[in-house]
Structure formats: C-alpha cells, structure tokens
Amino acid sequence: MENGKNIAENKPRKTGGLYAKVNMSVKAANIMVTVFIALLIVATVFIVKHNGFTVKFETDGGSHIDSVKVMHSETLDIKETPVKEGYVFTGWYLDRDCTVSFDTEKDTVTDSITLYAGWKAVESQ
Amino acid sequence: MSVENIKRKGRINAAIDDFKSKSGADKRRAISDLLFNNAMYIIIVLAIIYIAIQVPAFLSVSSIVNIISLTAAKLPIALGIGGAIVLTGTDISAGRCVGLTACIAASLLQMTGYANKIFPNLAVVPLWAVLLAVIAVGAVIGFVNGFFVAKFKLHPFIVTLSTQLIVFGLVLMYLMIGGNNGQTLSGLDKSYTDFVRGTLFTIGGVAVPKYVLYSIILTAIMWVIWNKTKFGKNMFAVGSNEEAANVSGVNVFWTIVLVFVLAGAMYGITGFIEGARIASCSANTGLNYESDAIAACVIGGVSFVGGTGKISGIVIGVFLLQIIFVGLNFLSVDPNMLYVIKGLIILVACSIDMRKYLARK
Numbered sequence: 001m002e003n004g005k006n007i008a009e010n011k012p013r014k015t016g017g018l019y020a021k022v023n024m025s026v027k028a029a030n031i032m033v034t035v036f037i038a039l040l041i042v043a044t045v046f047i048v049k050h051n052g053f054t055v056k057f058e059t060d061g062g063s064h065i066d067s068v069k070v071m072h073s074e075t076l077d078i079k080e081t082p083v084k085e086g087y088v089f090t091g092w093y094l095d096r097d098c099t100v101s102f103d104t105e106k107d108t109v110t111d112s113i114t115l116y117a118g119w120k121a122v123e124s125q
Numbered sequence: 126m127s128v129e130n131i132k133r134k135g136r137i138n139a140a141i142d143d144f145k146s147k148s149g150a151d152k153r154r155a156i157s158d159l160l161f162n163n164a165m166y167i168i169i170v171l172a173i174i175y176i177a178i179q180v181p182a183f184l185s186v187s188s189i190v191n192i193i194s195l196t197a198a199k200l201p202i203a204l205g206i207g208g209a210i211v212l213t214g215t216d217i218s219a220g221r222c223v224g225l226t227a228c229i230a231a232s233l234l235q236m237t238g239y240a241n242k243i244f245p246n247l248a249v250v251p252l253w254a255v256l257l258a259v260i261a262v263g264a265v266i267g268f269v270n271g272f273f274v275a276k277f278k279l280h281p282f283i284v285t286l287s288t289q290l291i292v293f294g295l296v297l298m299y300l301m302i303g304g305n306n307g308q309t310l311s312g313l314d315k316s317y318t319d320f321v322r323g324t325l326f327t328i329g330g331v332a333v334p335k336y337v338l339y340s341i342i343l344t345a346i347m348w349v350i351w352n353k354t355k356f357g358k359n360m361f362a363v364g365s366n367e368e369a370a371n372v373s374g375v376n377v378f379w380t381i382v383l384v385f386v387l388a389g390a391m392y393g394i395t396g397f398i399e400g401a402r403i404a405s406c407s408a409n410t411g412l413n414y415e416s417d418a419i420a421a422c423v424i425g426g427v428s429f430v431g432g433t434g435k436i437s438g439i440v441i442g443v444f445l446l447q448i449i450f451v452g453l454n455f456l457s458v459d460p461n462m463l464y465v466i467k468g469l470i471i472l473v474a475c476s477i478d479m480r481k482y483l484a485r486k
Contacts, residue, residue, distance in 0.1 A: 014365045017213030017431030019482045029480040033161055036476050037168065040469040044172075047466060051457040072457040073182070112459050 056114040057092075059084065076104040082117050090118035162481055165424050165474055169445050176452035183455045186329040194333070195447045197340035198395075198402055200440065203418040204347045205391030207439045208384040210422050211364040213431035214274065214281030216385070217415050218289040219392050222266050224411030225296045226259040226396025230317075231310040231406040232299070233258070239312035243305045249314045260393040266292060267389020271382035296408050311405040321401035336398045343394065348436045350387070360384055365432025416467060421446045423474040430482045446470070 016022075024032075052069035055076060059065060062084035070076060081089050092115040094100040102115055160167070176183050202219055209216040232243045233250045266288060273284045300307045321339075324332040351357040359380045362370040371377050395414075400406050425442025427434030449470075453463060 014430055014432060015367075016482065016486075017364070018429035019479050022479060022483065024479075024483060026480070026484050029476070029483045030157065030161060033164065033473070033476045033480050036469070036473045037164055040168070040466070040473050043469055044466055047458055047462045048453070048456050050462075051459070053457055053459060070457075072180070072455050110454065112461070 053109055053112040055109060055112070057082070057117065058096075058114055059117040060119065062087070062089070062117055062119070070109040072110060073108045075106065075108055076102075078104055084117075084119055086122055087119040088122055090120050092116070093118050158484055161477065162484075164477055165470075166445070168473075169449060173448060173452060176455060180452075180455040183452055187331045188451065188455070190328060190331045190333055192444070192447050192451050194337060195451065196440075196444045197334075197337040198398060199414070199417060199421070199447065200340045200443050201343050201391045201398070202395045202414055203421045203439050203443050204343065204436070205388030205395075206415060206418045207422045207427050207434055207436075208351075208360060208388055209281060210419070210427045210429060211360055211432060211434050212281075212381060212384055213364060213429055215419060216270065216281060216285045216388055217419075218266065218270060218285040218292055219388070219418060220411040220414035220416075221289050221292040221296065222263055222389065222392040222411070223396045223399055223414050224406075224408065225266075225292050225299065226263055226393045227400035227403075227410045228296055228299055228310060228396075228406045228408075229262060230255050230259050230397045230400040231313060232302075234314045234317040234400075235310065235312050236314040241305070241308065241312065243300075243303050243310060245303070249316065252316060252320055255317075256394070256397055259397050260390045263389035263391070263393025263396065264386045265389070267385040267387070267392070268382060270389070271385030274385065275378045275381035293408070300408055307408070309405045309407040313401060313404060318401045318404065321398055322404075334402075336402065339394075339398065343391070344436060344440060347391075351436055356380065356383060361432045363432075365430075413464075413467075416471065417446060418443075420467065420471045420474055423471070423478050428478050428482070429475065430478075 052071060054067050055070055056067040057065040059082040062082035065078070065080055065082055068076065068078065083089070090098075092102045092104060094102050094113065094115065096116050098116060098118040101118075102113075182188060202223060206216050206219055233247070233255045234252070235242045235244075235247075237249060270281070270284050270288055273279050274281050297307065300310070321334070321336050323335045325335045325338055326333055351360070359370065359375045362373070362375050363377050363380050367377055370380075396411070399410065403410065421442035422434070422439055423429070423442070424445060425435075425438030425440070427438060427442075450463065453466065458466075
C-alpha cells in the first residue's frame with residue numbers, strides 16, 4: 001500500500017482476501033500442495049484397502065449378534081436369528097419402529113446400517 | 126572472420142542461450158503451473174477411471190442418475206455459500222440452517238392422522254406457505270450473519286460459528302415441542318414428498334426426481350443475480366477490494382448483508398427439498414453440509430482471494446465431489462472413513478487455491 005495514489009488511479013486491485021498476509025514463495029507452496037496431495041492419496045488408498053460396510057444388529061434385549069462387514073451390493077449372509085424369552089422373532093428392520101423391513105436374503109447393502117430386530121409377544125396358553 | 130564478427134556471434138549465441146534457458150524455465154514453470162493448478166481435477170479424473178474399471182456398475186444409468194440427483198440436492202447450499210466465499214468469507218452455519226428449515230418443513234407437512242405428529246391438531250399446510258416460511262427463516266438467520274459481519278467487521282468464520290451453535294440449539298428445542306421428545310420427524314404428507322421426490326421423467330427405467338428441475342431453476346436465478354444485476358457486480362467489487370468498492374460508491378454494508386440473506390434463503394430452499402428427500406428429519410439433518418459445499422466451491426474455482434468465482438464452477442465442483450463420494454461408496458468405503466477423505470480434499474483444494482494466488486502475485 002506504499003503507493004496508494006496509483007491504486008486509487010487504477011482499477012480496483014485485488015487485496016488478496018484470505019491470503020493477503022501470506023508470505024510464501026511459490027516453491028514452498030508447491031511443496032505444501034505436493035505434501036497434501038500425497039497425504040490425500042495415501043489416506044484414500046489405505047481407506048479403500050480397509051473397505052467394507054459395517055452392519056450392526058440391535059436385538060432390543062434379545063440374544064447378542066455380532067456386527068458383520070459387507071461389501072457394496074452384497075446381501076447379508078447371516079443364518080443366526082436372535083432369541084428373546086416370551087417373544088417370537090419377526091425379522092430385521094431398518095428403523096427402530098420396525099416399519100421398513102430388511103430381507104437379509106434379497107436386500108443388498110449399500111451403506112453402513114443398523115438393523116433392528118422385530119419381536120412379537122408369544123400368546124400365553 | 127573479423128574480431129567484430131566473432132564478438133557479434135558470441136553475443137548472439139549468448140542471447141540465444143539466454144533465451145533458450147529462459148524459455149525453458151518459463152516452459153517448465155508453465156507446465157508446473159498447469160499441473161499444480163489443475164491437480165484436483167487430475168486426481169478426480171484418475172479416481173473416476175480407477176473406480177469405473179473396478180466397479181463397472183459405477184457407470185450404469187441408475188448410478189449416473191443418482192449422482193445427478195445428489196448434485197441437484199447439494200447445489201443450492203453451495204450456490205449460497207459461494208457468495209460468502211466471493212466476499213473472502215465463509216459460512217459454517219449453513220448445514221445447521223438446512224437442518225432447522227428441514228425440520229420446520231417436515232413438522233408442518235406431516236400427514237393428518239399420523240400417530241407421532243409433532244402438531245397433532247394441525248391440518249396440512251399449503252406447500253407454498255411452508256416454502257415461504259422456511260425461506261424466511263433461512264433469510265433471517267442470513268440477515269443476522271450478514272449484519273454482524275458488515276456492521277462490526279467481525280470475521281464471518283466467528284459470526285457463523287456462533288449462529289451455527291445457536292441454530293443447532295433451536296433445532297433441538299424445536300424437536301422437543303409437543304410430545305415429540307426429540308424424535309425423528311417422519312410420516313410426511315404425500316403432496317410434499319410428491320412435489321419434491323416425484324418423477325420428473327424416466328431414463329432407461331430410472332426415475333429422475335423433480336428436485337433436479339428445481340435445482341436447475343435456482344442455478345439459473347443465481348446466474349442472473351451474479352452476472353446481470355447491479356447487486357452481483359457490487360458483490361464482486363466488494364469481494365476483490367472493499368475499500369475501493371466503497372470509494373466508487375458501492376453500499377458495502379447492504380451488499381454484504383444481502384449476500385448472506387440470499388445464502389440463507391438458499392439454505393431454506395435446501396432444507397425444504399432435503400426434508401422430503403431424506404423423509405426423516407432429526408437433529409442430525411444437515412450436519413457438515415457446509416464442509417461439502419465449501420469444498421465444492423473452492424474446487425470449482427471460487428477463490429478465497431475474493432471477487433473471483435463463477436456459477437458454472439460451483440456446479441462443476443459439486444458434481445465432481447458427488448462423483449467421488451458415490452464412487453467411494455461403490456468401493457465399499459465406510460461413511461465414517463469418508464470424513465477423513467473429505468477433510469483432506471478441503472485441505473488440498475484450499476492449498477491449490479492459495480498457490481494460484483501466490484503464483485499470480
């Protein structure tokens with residue numbers, strides 16, 4: 001801003017905005033960008049190598065079922081069904097209120113999800 | 126050969142050598158500029174090629190329609206934030222603002238007779254009234270942001286950080302109204318979900334939702350505002366040099382306020398669309414939406430230097446980012462892990478943006 005006269009005479013000049021006070025050579029900036037790109041690539045490769053969606057099971061007081069790892073567009077391959085005293089298992093659901101059912105043999109997984117067990121009380125004889 | 130001739134030849138040779146070395150350095154510099162400035166695009170294109178080879182379903186019609194729909198859903202919020210970045214600021218209250226407006230829209234448009242209705246005695250409110258209401262709510266939050274930034278010269282980061290928390294508190298309180306007790310809002314009225322998610326047309330048996338059209342309309346409106354109105358020109362002038370803009374008669378205060386009000390209105394519209402799109406709104410709706418939007422803007426060439434940016438750039442930025450996210454989903458990348466990649470993408474995009482500024486200086 002030492003020659004403010006020139007600035008006033010010329011067209012409005014960019015002040016640099018967020019980078020106005022950055023004092024860095026282009027070479028240093030190149031190194032910085034390269035390091036960040038390398039970080040991004042390394043992290044992405046690592047994450048893609050350790051891929052898999054986690055499907056968790058909430059049985060609402062029933063027997064515990066371990067969460068499983070599933071790949072994209074695969075079906076859930078679980079044969080185990082939970083048990084709960086006094087109730088009959090009615091299937092897995094995507095929501096806690098048990099309105100959207102999930103067919104473990106047909107429905108494919110496209111995200112990490114939690115499945116909720118549906119229960120029906122056994123009628124006392 | 127005379128001595129003079131030899132001297133002359135030497136000088137010419139030196140000049141040629143000088144020219145050669147100089148042009149070589151310039152050439153190298155031009156190449157490195159080209160590579161560095163477009164590094165993000167190069168990485169994204171390579172990633173797309175890799176994913177397409179690994180998972181051919183990535184390029185199926187349904188996948189491409191999915192990418193376009195997601196782009197349309199995330200576009201309005203990015204168009205709003207773009208204005209704040211042109212002013213060298215940012216807006217981190219955007220995501221929570223979308224969350225609040227989505228919850229308001231969903232609560233007013235639950236179907237009659239639904240068991241867990243937040244307002245049990247409320248008939249279905251007309252769509253236009255709800256749309257206007259959420260735009261107004263967004264605009265008010267935007268006005269608060271803009272007022273504090275313009276009047277007290279506080280950095281937008283600080284102002285919007287505080288409004289982000291305030292708005293989140295409002296969302297939590299709003300969800301406690303009646304007997305709702307903070308639960309997810311669902312059971313939306315059919316008129317609402319049809320208006321947003323209804324089929325616009327089908328390609329190869331895959332339905333394109335209506336909100337794609339709304340997004341295109343909003344983009345067109347924003348293009349006109351940015352490029353054809355006095356307000357748009359003032360916004361770029363204030364963004365590139367606030368003092369110079371003030372000297373040349375631009376009303377800096379109202380320009381800044383209006384940029385944030387416009388952004389807030391965009392968040393309101395995003396919230397309205399998002400409410401029906403995800404069909405179950407909770408306090409988590411809209412979480413971190415602003416980070417995707419900021420990343421998309423910077424990738425699309427809206428610079429933190431200020432006064433630089435194009436609507437087309439924002440569209441491309443949002444689109445590229447959604448391609449990557451959908452692609453990583455096809456590679457079975459856990460959404461938790463995706464946050465790490467998103468963070469690094471922002472870091473890379475902003476460092477490239479800064480490098481561009483330093484190279485031009």
